[in-house]
Amino acid sequence: MLKELSKSIREFKAASVKAPVFVSLEVVLECIIPFIIAQLVNEIKAGCGLGVIAGYGAVLIVMAGLSLACGAAAGAYAATASCGFARNLRKDMYYQIQTYSFENIDKFSTSSLVTRLTTDITNVQQAYMMIVRIAIRCPLMLVFSLVMAFIMGGKMAVIFALVVPVLGAGLFAIARLVMPLFRKGFKMYDNLNSSIQENVKGMRVVKSYVREEYEKQKFSGAAGDVCVQFTKAERILAFNNPLMQFCLYTVMVFVLFFGSYTIITTKGLALDVGQFSAMLTYSFQILSSLMMLSMVFVMITMANESAQRIVEVLREESSMKNPAEPVCEVKDGSIDFDGVSFKYSAKAQKMALADIDLHIRSGETIGIIGGTGSSKSSLIQLISRLYDATEGTVKVGGLDVRDYDLESLRNQVAVVLQKNVLFSGTIKENLRWGNQEAADEELIEACKLAQADEFISRFPNGYDTYIEQGGANVSGGQKQRLCIARALLKKPKILILDDSTSAVDTKTDMLIRQAFKTYIPETTKLIIAQRIASVQDADRIIVMDGGTIQAVGNHEELLKKSAIYREVYTSQNKGGEADEE
Structure with a gap:
C-alpha cells in the first residue's frame, strides 16, 4: 500500500526530505538548550559574574533563533510536500x-x-503532513530527550522505561478496536454521499411528487448511521487522552518527588539544582513527544482505512486493454455478432444476451425493438467495447473489436445513449466534444441534420448560449438533438441511437431520419426505439425478447411472422384506426 501511494510524491520528494532534515535540526537544538540552561544555573549558583551570564544568554538566543528558523522551514516544506502529494x-x-x-x-x-477523491485524500494528506514533520520530530525528540534525561538524571530516568511500554500497549489495543469501526464508517460515508447525489440530481422529481419530507428522513437516517459509527470509534479513541494524562502525571510526580528528595537528603552531591531543572524540562519534552505521537497515531489510524480505499482505485486495472499491435483503422461500418453471449458480472447466473447471431452490412439502417429488459442497450454496448462479450465474437469492419485500438474504434462508433448528458459550458463547447477541431460551419450543419439549429437560433446568444450543469436549462427533446449533433460531428462509420429521439415529436423524429438517409448514407445506423414509427422505414428491424433475437425482417415481414412486433404495432396504432372508423 505504501509503495503504491509513494508513487504520487514525485516532484515533491525534495520537500518531503527537507522537512524531516529541518525537523531533526530543530529537535537537536531544543534538546541542547536545557543542557546549556543547566550549566548556566550551576554557574549562577557558584557565583559567576555578569559576563558569564551574558555569554550563556547570547548562546541561548542564537540557538533559540536557529531552532525557530528550522521549525518554520520544516513547516513550510511539510505543507508543500503534503499539499503536492x-x-x-x-x-x-x-x-x-x-x-x-x-x-x-x-x-x-x-x-x-467521490468520497475517495475528497474525504479520503484529505485524511491521507493530513496524515502525510504529520508523518514528514511530527512523526519525525516526536521519535527524535523522545530518543534525544531520553538520552539527555539519563545523562542528567541518572537512575531517576528509569521511570520513562516503565511508562513508555505501558503507553505503547494501550495505544496498540485502541488501534485494534477502532480500525474495523472506521472501515465500516467510511462505507457509510459512501451511502450518505449517494443519498445526497441522488436527491440533488432528482430535485425536480422530488418536488413534483412532494417527497421532501421523505428525502429528509432518508438523509437523516444515513447521516445518523455515520454519526453513530464514528461516535463509537471516537469514544474508543478518547481513551487515548486519559491514558496520556495518567502517564504524564505519573512521571511528573515521580520526578518532582524523587528529585526533590535526592537534592535535600544528599545536599546536592548526587543531583544539583541545574540537573534537576534540566530533568524537568526533558520530562516535559518526552511526555509532550508522547502526546504528539498519540495525535499522529489517531490521525494515521483514520487515514489507514482511507489509504486502503484509495489504493483500491489505483490498483484497479481496466478490463478493456489494447492488444499488443492494435489496428487503428476501421475499414467500414459492417457489424457481425457470431455466437455472442454476455453477462455483466462473472457472478451473474443469467446471461443478459444469449446466442446472438447477427450480420449487418455497412450503410444499413437497422431498427431495434423490444420490451423493457430485453437487453437492447446491452447489444449495442458491445459494438464500441463499452463491455466485452462473455462468449463469441463481435466484429466491426470484419475484425474482432478486441483487435482495434480502443480510441480508434470508439471514434468510428458514435453512441447516443439513453441518458443524454450535457456538460456546463456553451453549446459550441458541448458540440465540440464530438470533434474538437470542428469549424462553426460544421457545427451548424450537424445541428441542422439533428433538427437542433432551429431552436438554437432562437436563443439570444445562439451557439454561444451557456448550458447549465446537466443541461438543466434546455428541454429533454432539445438535449437529445444536441447529443445527436455532437455524435454526428465525429463523422462515424457507425451511428447508434439508443432511444435517443424518445423526447422529440414524431415529425421531428421523421425529419432526423430523413436527414440521415440523405447526408450520411454510407454510415451504418442502429436505432433503438419504443415507437414503431421510428424504425418502420429501416432496412431491417430486429425484435428482441429476453436477451435473444426473436425475429429479423422489414416492417411488412415482421407484421406477418412476429407476434411481438404485431402486438406492439397494433397497440400503438389503435388510436389512428379508431379515428378512421
Whole structure:
C-alpha cells in the first residue's frame, strides 16, 4: 500500500526530505538548550559574574533563533510536500478512473469514488503532513530527550522505561478496536454521499411528487448511521487522552518527588539544582513527544482505512486493454455478432444476451425493438467495447473489436445513449466534444441534420448560449438533438441511437431520419426505439425478447411472422384506426 501511494510524491520528494532534515535540526537544538540552561544555573549558583551570564544568554538566543528558523522551514516544506502529494494523488486517481471500462465503474458506486477523491485524500494528506514533520520530530525528540534525561538524571530516568511500554500497549489495543469501526464508517460515508447525489440530481422529481419530507428522513437516517459509527470509534479513541494524562502525571510526580528528595537528603552531591531543572524540562519534552505521537497515531489510524480505499482505485486495472499491435483503422461500418453471449458480472447466473447471431452490412439502417429488459442497450454496448462479450465474437469492419485500438474504434462508433448528458459550458463547447477541431460551419450543419439549429437560433446568444450543469436549462427533446449533433460531428462509420429521439415529436423524429438517409448514407445506423414509427422505414428491424433475437425482417415481414412486433404495432396504432372508423 505504501509503495503504491509513494508513487504520487514525485516532484515533491525534495520537500518531503527537507522537512524531516529541518525537523531533526530543530529537535537537536531544543534538546541542547536545557543542557546549556543547566550549566548556566550551576554557574549562577557558584557565583559567576555578569559576563558569564551574558555569554550563556547570547548562546541561548542564537540557538533559540536557529531552532525557530528550522521549525518554520520544516513547516513550510511539510505543507508543500503534503499539499503536492494530495494533488498528485487526486490526479492519479482521476486519471485512473478515466481508463476504467463500464465493468470497472460498476464495481464502485459514483458516491464512493467521490468520497475517495475528497474525504479520503484529505485524511491521507493530513496524515502525510504529520508523518514528514511530527512523526519525525516526536521519535527524535523522545530518543534525544531520553538520552539527555539519563545523562542528567541518572537512575531517576528509569521511570520513562516503565511508562513508555505501558503507553505503547494501550495505544496498540485502541488501534485494534477502532480500525474495523472506521472501515465500516467510511462505507457509510459512501451511502450518505449517494443519498445526497441522488436527491440533488432528482430535485425536480422530488418536488413534483412532494417527497421532501421523505428525502429528509432518508438523509437523516444515513447521516445518523455515520454519526453513530464514528461516535463509537471516537469514544474508543478518547481513551487515548486519559491514558496520556495518567502517564504524564505519573512521571511528573515521580520526578518532582524523587528529585526533590535526592537534592535535600544528599545536599546536592548526587543531583544539583541545574540537573534537576534540566530533568524537568526533558520530562516535559518526552511526555509532550508522547502526546504528539498519540495525535499522529489517531490521525494515521483514520487515514489507514482511507489509504486502503484509495489504493483500491489505483490498483484497479481496466478490463478493456489494447492488444499488443492494435489496428487503428476501421475499414467500414459492417457489424457481425457470431455466437455472442454476455453477462455483466462473472457472478451473474443469467446471461443478459444469449446466442446472438447477427450480420449487418455497412450503410444499413437497422431498427431495434423490444420490451423493457430485453437487453437492447446491452447489444449495442458491445459494438464500441463499452463491455466485452462473455462468449463469441463481435466484429466491426470484419475484425474482432478486441483487435482495434480502443480510441480508434470508439471514434468510428458514435453512441447516443439513453441518458443524454450535457456538460456546463456553451453549446459550441458541448458540440465540440464530438470533434474538437470542428469549424462553426460544421457545427451548424450537424445541428441542422439533428433538427437542433432551429431552436438554437432562437436563443439570444445562439451557439454561444451557456448550458447549465446537466443541461438543466434546455428541454429533454432539445438535449437529445444536441447529443445527436455532437455524435454526428465525429463523422462515424457507425451511428447508434439508443432511444435517443424518445423526447422529440414524431415529425421531428421523421425529419432526423430523413436527414440521415440523405447526408450520411454510407454510415451504418442502429436505432433503438419504443415507437414503431421510428424504425418502420429501416432496412431491417430486429425484435428482441429476453436477451435473444426473436425475429429479423422489414416492417411488412415482421407484421406477418412476429407476434411481438404485431402486438406492439397494433397497440400503438389503435388510436389512428379508431379515428378512421
